[in-house]
Every structure is written in structure tokens, then in C-alpha cells.
Amino acid sequence: xxxxxxxxxxxxxxxxxxxxxxxxxxxxxxxxxxxxxxxxxxxxxxxxxxxxxxxxxxxxxxxxxxxxxxxxxxxxxxxxxxxxxxxxxxxxxxxxxxxxxxxxxxxxxxxxxxxxxxxxxxxxxxxxxxxxxxxxxxxxxxxxxxxxxxxxxxxxxxxxxxxxxxxxxxxxxxxxxxxxxxxxxxxxxxxxxxxxxxxxxxxxxxxxxxxxxxxxxxxxxxxxxxxxxxxxxxxxxxxxxxxxxxxxxxxxxxxxxxxxxxxxxxxxxxxxxxxxxxxxxxxxxxxxxxxxx
Amino acid sequence: xxxxxxxxxxxxxxxxxxxxxxxxxxxxxxxxxxxxxxxxxxxxxxxxxxxxxxxxxxxxxxxxxxxxxxxxxxxxxxxxxxxxxxxxxxxxxxxxxxxxxxxxxxxxxxxxxxxxxxxxxxxxxxxxxxxxxxxxxxxxxxxxxxxxxxxxxxxxxxxxxxxxxxxxxxxxxxxxxxxxxxxxxxxxxxxxxxxxxxxxxxxxxxxxxxxxxxxxxxxxxxxxxxxxxxxxxxxxxxxxxxxxxxxxxxxxxxxxxxxxxxxxx
Amino acid sequence: xxxxxxxxxxxxxxxxxxxxxxxxxxxxxxxxxxxxxxxxxxxxxxxxxxxxxxxxxxxxxxxxxxxxxxxxxxxxxxxxxxxxxxxxxxxxxxxxxxxxxxxxxxxxxxxxxxxxxxxxxxxxxxxxxxxxxxxxxxxxxxxxxxxxxxxxxxxxxxxxxxxxxxxxxxxxxxxxxxxxxxxxxxxxxxxxxxxxxxxxxxxxxxxxxxxxxxxxxxxxxxxxxxxxxxxxxxxxxxxxxxxxxxxxxxxxxxxxxxxxxxxxxxxxxxxxxxxxxxxxxxxxxxxxxxxxxxxxxxxxxxxxxxxxxxxxxxxxxxxxxxxxxxxxxxxxxxxxxxxxxxxxxxxxxxxxxxxxx
Numbered sequence: 072x073x074x075x076x077x078x079x080x081x082x083x084x085x086x087x088x089x090x091x092x093x094x095x096x097x098x099x100x101x102x103x104x105x106x107x108x109x110x111x112x113x114x115x116x117x118x119x120x121x122x123x124x125x126x127x128x129x130x131x132x133x134x135x136x137x138x139x140x141x142x143x144x145x146x147x148x149x150x151x152x153x154x155x156x157x158x159x160x161x162x163x164x165x166x167x168x169x170x171x172x173x174x175x176x177x178x179x180x181x182x183x184x185x186x187x188x189x190x191x192x193x194x195x196x197x198x199x200x201x202x203x204x205x206x207x208x209x210x211x212x213x214x215x216x217x218x219x220x221x222x223x224x225x226x227x228x229x230x231x232x233x234x235x236x237x238x239x240x241x242x243x244x245x246x247x248x249x250x251x252x253x254x255x256x257x258x259x260x261x262x263x264x265x266x267x268x269x270x271x272x273x274x275x276x277x278x279x280x281x282x283x284x285x286x287x288x289x290x291x292x293x294x295x296x297x298x299x300x301x302x303x304x305x306x307x308x309x310x311x312x313x314x315x316x317x318x319x320x321x322x323x324x325x326x327x328x329x330x331x332x333x334x335x336x337x338x339x340x341x342x343x344x345x346x347x348x349x350x351x352x353x354x355x356x357x358x359x360x361x362x363x364x
Numbered sequence: 365x366x367x368x369x370x371x372x373x374x375x376x377x378x379x380x381x382x383x384x385x386x387x388x389x390x391x392x393x394x395x396x397x398x399x400x401x402x403x404x405x406x407x408x409x410x411x412x413x414x415x416x417x418x419x420x421x422x423x424x425x426x427x428x429x430x431x432x433x434x435x436x437x438x439x440x441x442x443x444x445x446x447x448x449x450x451x452x453x454x455x456x457x458x459x460x461x462x463x464x465x466x467x468x469x470x471x472x473x474x475x476x477x478x479x480x481x482x483x484x485x486x487x488x489x490x491x492x493x494x495x496x497x498x499x500x501x502x503x504x505x506x507x508x509x510x511x512x513x514x515x516x517x518x519x520x521x522x523x524x525x526x527x528x529x530x531x532x533x534x535x536x537x538x539x540x541x542x543x544x545x546x547x548x549x550x551x552x553x554x555x556x557x558x559x560x561x562x563x564x565x566x567x568x569x570x571x572x573x574x575x576x577x578x579x580x581x582x583x584x585x586x587x588x589x590x591x592x593x594x595x596x597x598x599x600x601x602x603x604x605x606x607x608x609x610x611x612x613x614x615x616x617x618x619x620x621x622x623x624x625x626x627x628x629x
Numbered sequence: 630x631x632x633x634x635x636x637x638x639x640x641x642x643x644x645x646x647x648x649x650x651x652x653x654x655x656x657x658x659x660x661x662x663x664x665x666x667x668x669x670x671x672x673x674x675x676x677x678x679x680x681x682x683x684x685x686x687x688x689x690x691x692x693x694x695x696x697x698x699x700x701x702x703x704x705x706x707x708x709x710x711x712x713x714x715x716x717x718x719x720x721x722x723x724x725x726x727x728x729x730x731x732x733x734x735x736x737x738x739x740x741x742x743x744x745x746x747x748x749x750x751x752x753x754x755x756x757x758x759x760x761x762x763x764x765x766x767x768x769x770x771x772x773x774x775x776x777x778x779x780x781x782x783x784x785x786x787x788x789x790x791x792x793x794x795x796x797x798x799x800x801x802x803x804x805x806x807x808x809x810x811x812x813x814x815x816x817x818x819x820x821x822x823x824x825x826x827x828x829x830x831x832x833x834x835x836x837x838x839x840x841x842x843x844x845x846x847x848x849x850x851x852x853x854x855x856x857x858x859x860x861x862x863x864x865x866x867x868x869x870x871x872x873x874x875x876x877x878x879x880x881x882x883x884x885x886x887x888x889x890x891x892x893x894x895x896x897x898x899x900x901x902x903x904x905x906x907x908x909x910x911x912x913x914x915x916x917x918x919x920x921x922x923x924x925x926x927x928x929x930x931x932x933x934x935x936x937x938x939x940x941x942x943x944x945x946x947x948x949x950x951x952x953x954x955x956x957x958x959x960x961x962x963x964x965x966x967x968x969x970x971x972x973x974x975x976x977x978x979x980x981x982x983x984x985x986x
Contacts, residue, residue: 082686083448083449083450084448084449084450084451086444086448087444087447087448087449087450087453088444088450090440090441090443090444090448091440091441091444091445091450091453091456091457092440093436093437093440094437094438094440094441094460094501094505095441095456095459095460097437097460097497097498097501098459098460098462098498098501099459101475101494101495101497101498102459102462102463102471102474102498103459104478105471105474105475105477105478106470106474108474108477108478108482109470109473109474109477112477112481122481161373164366164369164370164373165369165370165373167366168366168367168369168370169370172366172367179610183606183610184374185374185377186606187602187603187606188377188378188380188381190555190559190599190602190603190605190606191381191384191595191598191599191602192559192574192575192578192595192598193559193561193575194561194575194578194579194582195384195578195591195595195598196380196381198582198591199380199381199383199384200380202380202383202387202395202396203379203380203383205396207394207396208396209383212396212398240376240377240380243373243376243377293465297465297466297467298467298468300467301466301467301468301469301470302467302469303469303561303562303565304561304562304579308582318467318469318562321469321473322469322565322566325473325476325566326566331477331481334473335473335477338469338470338473338474341467341469341470342466342467342470345467349465516715516717518713518714518715518716518717519717519719519720521684521704521711521713521717522711522713522717522719522778523719523730524684524703524704524705525682525684525704525705525709525710525711525779526705526710526730526731526778526779526782527705527706527731527733527734527782528705529705536730537719540721541719541720541721
């Protein structure tokens with residue numbers, strides 16, 4: 072710990088606490104408190120506009136037994152899982168290229184190039200995918216134009232695949248950046264050492280580069296998985312009825328159906344699922360990298 | 365091989381974005397091929413759309429206020445985290461950083477529950493400012509952490525040694541040296557707030573922000589070319605802001621005498 | 630110095646939680662002294678310096694500067710200034726702005742301040758560098774700016790925290806000489822913290838060697854080198870050969886060197902039993918053909934030869950002793966370097982031997 076000018080140990084504690092107090096109090100009031108409130112709410116029930124504050128597990132029972140909720144929660148996790156896998160797989164070679172094959176002086180520019188599309192309005196980007204995939208969209212126009220198909224393809228838009236594609240696009244840089252950072256940290260002499268000790272390029276990659284990049288890959292997995300589970304806009308825009316996800320259902324419960332307790336229960340379940348999977352990813356990666364050592 | 369793949373990937377990244385200017389200048393209300401000829405009328409309509417103007421005004425207000433608050437809270441948290449040891453530090457910082465790993469819908473729902481269902485508050489732009497401050501603060505903390513870590517503690521000691529009080533030391537030494545970090549944190553927070561939809565959708569009352577307004581337009585295709593024009597302008601603006609941020613970062617590095625390690629963010 | 634010492638430290642104790650960093654430091658430093666705190670890392674020397682500067686509180690004890698009680702006075706109100714290990718040159722200010730930083734609230738008119746800044750820069754050999762951006766300076770130049778910035782305030786004490794450790798060997802040696810010159814010129818008390826025994830010997834009037842939060846020995850450079858009070862100090866300052874020895878009444882039996890009267894040696898004077906005899910490499914010499922020992926002579930064989938150009942280090946295994954002792958010889962024109970295995974005659978003096986418990 073770096074000490075600050077003229078501080079005794081007690082002073083350190085006092086100053087640190089004084090400084091952290093405002094942001095901590097803010098997070099306590101606007102995050103911890105509200106999250107607790109959601110948890111409490113999920114054990115209540117609502118009949119039209121009146122809220123019954125007696126404890127009940129009814130919402131959870133309904134969420135688990137009613138196929139609508141089960142299907143939609145399962146689909147959310149499945150879509151997110153697919154998006155995460157695809158995004159990280161697509162991103163790794165790009166991160167690898169920028170880290171290993173781009174001159175150091177131009178790396179900044181490349182990262183810039185990769186991130187620029189993502190500072191465009193999120194809503195517009197998703198809408199543009201609608202334009203790409205739509206009935207009269209870019210892909211259909213192009214394909215009919217060159218005569219590959221006669222009728223526009225209708226399976227491109229308004230289904231789970233469209234959601235996966237659009238989200239993979241939206242989260243690409245979030246996967247590239249952590250992997251890139253992890254690759255940058257790898258001491259290049261380790262790779263030379265591996266070659267020197269007789270490993271070929273393939274073996275060097277799988278036995279040295281990849282294990283060392285693992286923390287970045289894990290970070291990428293989490294960074295993509297966690298927010299996509301709760302994504303609302305993409306499924307609402309390109310998902311169609313078969314591509315809706317849990318956030319859409321939560322929104323419906325809160326704003327359209329006036330069943331806030333049910334929405335709260337779904338939010339708690341979604342959060343629990345995300346937490347369990349995130350912890351599992353971290354635990355698995357620890358075990359895997361622990362075994363490799 | 366790898367090179368080819370990377371270029372294909374870049375095409376995938378840029379493909380949709382490149383459509384923006386195409387349809388912004390396309391003389392037709394339907395966003396589809398074939399193109400209809402060139403017009404600038406959609407840009408013209410931007411200037412006369414009062415709903416758009418008020419949404420943009422609201423967005424700038426919310427983004428301005430929440431980025432300012434985030435930077436202030438971020439300064440306190442980052443300073444405490446980098447310089448001081450105190451009990452409960454990891455837990456407190458953990459809670460402050462938690463919004464980074466929470467789906468935004470959860471933040472939106474939880475604040476809605478508290479604000480409306482429990483306290484019966486009426487929603488306004490200020491509830492949104494409060495929520496955006498919450499989600500932007502972790503980003504500000506992360507950036508300012510790096511700034512404080514790069515700051516040699518001996519510099520502050522030197523100022524005190526040369527007769528400065530704590531306040532003078534902060535004003536004359538600390539603040540100028542972490543200014544690039546403050547600007548970067550403010551820019552990132554501003555951009556995040558400006559683009560945030562789902563929380564704004566839940567928490568704004570009658571006054572809408574730009575993303576909420578765009579959302580409403582997406583249901584009326586007649587207005588779509590106007591959005592394309594707006595989007596084109598936004599892309600150019602964000603490239604400008606990003607370039608500015610990058611320039612600012614490099615200046616900060618040059619100041620601190622550090623080597624350019626390449627990455628921003 | 631007829632008055633009370635400039636710095637008087639009494640009974641200083643410092644705890645960091647359970648860690649006992651300073652264990653009862655008593656120290657007087659006179660005005661105009663060049664004083665060094667020497668010790669390995671973690672010995673408490675930097676903590677002690679920071680206590681004098683006012684950056685660290687003490688758990689117990691008092692700090693007096695120029696007769697005034699300073700124990701609880703913060704750093705910005707003390708008549709001390711510091712040259713930091715990292716130099717801590719403000720990167721957003723020019724060289725002149727850095728030097729003028731401490732003069733901000735000084736009552737002097739601006740012109741006078743400018744003159745003092747220019748004078749301070751001249752003094753450290755950076756005249757004309759005032760307008761330069763501090764980011765573009767070399768390590769040696771940063772060091773000079775740090776010196777000028779502290780000296781321009783005319784402090785009673787200048788504290789230097791490992792000021793030369795970031796410089797390369799050549800630059801370090803040059804700055805050592807310059808610091809001595811500068812200290813004589815300004816007459817300010819310098820307190821230097823260093824882990825480099827050579828640096829301390831070269832620069833200081835007096836040296837305090839610290840181990841584990843305590844002062845192990847405080848003496849002038851030559852005394853410290855010649856008469857270390859413990860084996861640990863002797864090992865830390867320069868090189869010393871250690872030979873097992875046995876006290877027998879008024880005589881000492883040293884392995885390989887033989888029986889000598891106790892009164893001829895330095896160090897522990899009485900008692901019986903096993904002790905250690907210490908001998909610096911340069912105090913013994915090899916005898917070449919025809920030379921005779923002026924005092925004592927011992928026999929052995931060359932075990933290792935390390936050639937340094939101007940010097941040769943010989944490791945000699947003395948008859949009756951297992952561990953070889955090192956002897957350093959200045960190379961003389963026309964005299965051959967001995968080979969490993971050659972017989973060796975060693976000339977030595979009991980007066981150069983120090984006994985340790």
C-alpha cells in the first residue's frame with residue numbers, strides 16, 4: 072500500500088473512509104437498496120393495481136411451472152450462450168492479429184478502427200441490421216439482384232438467429248478488447264523459448280499462447296454473456312415473437328401487465344441464473360488453468 | 365489467411381454502419397433497395413423537428429449532469445481505492461463497481477420499483493440522471509484508477525514538502541496531472557448516458573431522451589430517413605469525440621512521461 | 630559546533646501495525662554536516678528520513694530541529710526539504726516553475742524570486758534551462774532540478790532519499806562529487822539515505838549504519854571501515870575475511886595466522902572461548918621473491934585468482950585453515966600474476982585484525 076503524505080495508520084483509515092463514503096452511500100441507496108426492494112417485491116403479489124404485501128412464493132411457482140416463462144428464460148440463456156460463444160470465437164483471431172501482427176505504433180489505430188462502429192447509437196445499429204436482413208433489405212436485394220434467389224428470403228429476420236447475429240455484432244469489441252489486453256501482456260520471449268525448446272507453431276499456440284490468454288478469454292465471455300442475457304432492444308426489434316427474451320417479458324410485466332411482483336421475480340431469477348453461470352465460468356476456467364500448470 | 369479474415373471481420377463490423385449515409389441521402393421514405401436518387405431533405409427535416417430538438421436537449425442535459433456526478437463520485441472512489449487502506453475496502457469498491465456486471469434491465473427494474481412502487485415518486489429527467497450516474501460511475505472509477513495509479517505519490521509529497529497544504533497540493537499538482545483522466549472519464553460517461561436506452565425507457569416520464577425518441581420513431585417508418593440523417597451526424601460526432609478522447613489520452617501519457625502502450629479504454 | 634545540535638532525535642519508535650520499523654533511535658546531527666543513513670532495504674533508514682521530513686508520525690519519541698519541538702509539525706511547516714528518490718519533478722511545469730514552486734507564498738518581490746530561481750539553477754549547473762519542459766530532461770538533469778528546487782528555499786536541512794540510485798554508474802560517480810561540492814558551497818546540513826556503502830563512505834562526514842530499525846554503529850567513514858563494531862557491520866561495509874579464533878588468556882590463536890598477543894588486536898578484549906578474527910583484503914599482502922615480512926608471516930597456497938586489470942584478487946588457503954582468505958594486490962609493472970596452486974607467503978599485521986564475538 073502506498074502511504075499518503077504525513078499519514079499515520081489511523082489517519083489512512085479515516086481519510087480512506089471519508090473519501091469512499093459518498094460513492095459508497097450512493098451505490099448503497101441506488102443499487103443495493105433497490106436490489107433488495109426487487110427481492111422483497113418478488114415475494115409479494117399484485118392484483119391489477121393493488122399490491123398484496125403478504126409473503127408468497129406464488130410468483131416463483133408460476134415462473135417455474137408456466138411454460139411461457141420457462142421457455143423464455145431458457146431461450147434467453149441459450150441465445151446469450153450462443154452469442155457469447157460466437158462472439159468470442161470470432162473475436163479471438165482479430166485480437167490475435169492486432170496483438171501479434173500489427174506494428175506497435177499502429178495498434179492504437181486498429182483498436183480505434185474496431186471500436187468506432189460501436190459508438191454509433193445502439194438503437195440505430197440494431198435497426199440497421201433490420202435493414203440488412205429485412206424482406207426488402209440489403210441481403211435480399213443483393214441476392215435477388217444477382218439472380219441467386221427469386222423471392223426474398225423470409226427466414227433472415229424475426230427469429231432467434233437474427234437476435235444472435237445482431238448481438239454478436241453489437242458485442243464484438245467487448246470481446247476483442249480484453250482478449251487483446253491479455254495477449255499484449257504475454258512476454259514474447261516465452262513464445263521464443265517454446266520454439267527454442269522444440270515446439271512447432273501450432274504447439275506453441277495451444278500450449279503457451281492460449282493458456283496465457285485465458286484470463287482475457289474468460290473476461291470476454293463474462294463481458295458478453297452478462298449484458299446480453301438482459302438485452303431488451305435487440306429481441307424486441309429483430310427477434311419476432313419467437314426471439315423474445317427475458318428482458319422483454321420483465322418489461323411487459325412491469326409496464327404493460329401491471330404485475331410488478333411477477334416482473335421482480337423474473338428479474339431475480341434472471342439475475343440468479345446469470346450469477347450461477349458467471350461463477351461457473353470463472354470456476355471452470357480456474358480449474359482448467361490450474362490443471363494445465 | 366488471418367489477414368483476410370480480419371478484413372472480412374471489419375466488413376462485418378462496418379457493413380451496417382455504412383448503410384447510414386446511404387439512406388440518409390436516399391430520396392425515398394422506404395429504407396430498402398433499389399435507391400431512389402439523392403436528396404438532403406432528411407437533414408433539412410432534422411432542423412425543423414421540435415420533438416427531436418427537445419429530446420436531444422433532454423439527452424444532453426441528462427448526459428451532462430450524470431457525467432459530472434459520475435466523475436465526482438469516481439474521483440472519490442478511485443482516490444480512496446488507490447491511495448488508502450481501510451477496512452471493508454474491497455466490499456465497498458465491489459458494490460460501486462457492481463453495475464458493470466449487472467444487466468441494465470435489472471438496474472432499470474430495481475430503480476423503477478423503488479421510485480414508483482415504493483416511494484411513489486413521479487419520474488423525471490432527474491430520476492434518470494440518478495440512474496445514469498449509477499451506471500457511469502464504475503467506468504469513471506476504472507479510468508481514474510489508472511490516472512491515480514500513474515501518479516507518483518512523491519509528487520504530492522514534494523508539493524507538501526515545498527510548503528503546500530493538502531488543498532493546494534490537490535489544486536496545483538494532483539488535479540492538473542489527472543486532468544486527462546477526468547476528461548476521458550467525463551467523455552465516456554457522457555457517451556454512455558447519451559446512448560443508454562432501456563433505463564431511460566423505464567425511468568423517464570413525459571420527457572423523453574434521444575434514444576427513447578428514436579425508439580418511438582422506429583415504429584413509424586415514414587420518419588426513418590430522418591433517423592438515418594440523424595444517425596449519420598451522430599456517427600461523425602462520435603468519431604470526433606473519440607478522436608478527441610484519444611488525443612487527450614496521448615497528451616496525458618506524454619505529460620506523465622509514460623510510453624504509449626497502445627490501448628484506449 | 631558549540632550550540633545544541635541542529636537535529637536531535639530522542640527515543641524514536643515507529644510501528645506499522647505489528648511491524649516495528651524504528652526501535653529507539655537517538656541521534657544528534659550538527660549544522661553543516663553531511664550525514665548518511667546507511668543500511669539494507671527494510672532497515673528503517675527511509676522511515677527515519679521521512680520522520681525527520683514530517684511525512685511519518687512517530688509512535689514514540691521526539692524530533693527537535695534547531696532546538697524547536699517538531700514532532701507533531703506537518704511536513705509543509707518544517708525547515709527541511711527533500712530530494713525524492715524518483716525526483717518528483719512536476720511534469721506539468723517548466724524547470725523554472727518547478728524550482729519556483731516552494732517560493733509561491735514567499736514575501737519576496739517577483740524579481741527577487743526570479744533571481745533566486747536563476748541562482749539556484751546556476752548552482753546546479755542548469756543555468757539557462759529555466760524555460761525547458763521538465764518532461765524532456767535526462768535523469769541527471771531531473772536530479773539537479775530536484776536539488777535546485779529544494780535548495781532555493783534555503784532549508785536548514787536537505788534530505789536526500791537514495792538520490793543517485795536511478796542513475797547509471799558514471800553519472801552516479803559524477804553526481805557524488807557534485808553533491809559534496811554543493812554541500813560545502815551552501816553549508817546546509819545534508820542527510821543522505823543510501824544502501825550503497827561506497828556512496829556513503831565517499832560522501833559523508835559521518836555515517837549511521839542501520840539494521841532492523843536500530844542504529845548499529847555511528848562513526849566517521851574511516852572509523853567505520855577500520856573499526857566496525859560487529860561482524861554484521863563489517864560485512865556490510867566493504868569486504869572482510871573472517872577466520873575462526875580462540876582466546877586463551879592473554880593470547881589469541883587465529884586459524885592459519887597463528888598465536889598473537891591479544892593486546893595487539895582490535896575489538897573484544899577479554900574473556901575466553903571462540904571468537905572471530907576479521908581481516909580486510911588490502912591489509913594483508915603476498916610476499917614475492919626475496920621480500921620479507923615486516924611483521925607477521927603466514928604460509929599457504931593460491932586457491933583462486935581473479936584478475937581486474939589494475940588489481941588482482943587472490944584467494945589464499947592458509948595452512949591450518951579451511952576457508953581461503955581474500956587478499957587484494959595492486960598490480961605492479963613487471964611483476965607476474967601468480968598461478969592457482971602456487972605456494973604463497975602472506976604478510977600481515979595484528980593491528981589490522983579486528984576480533985568479533
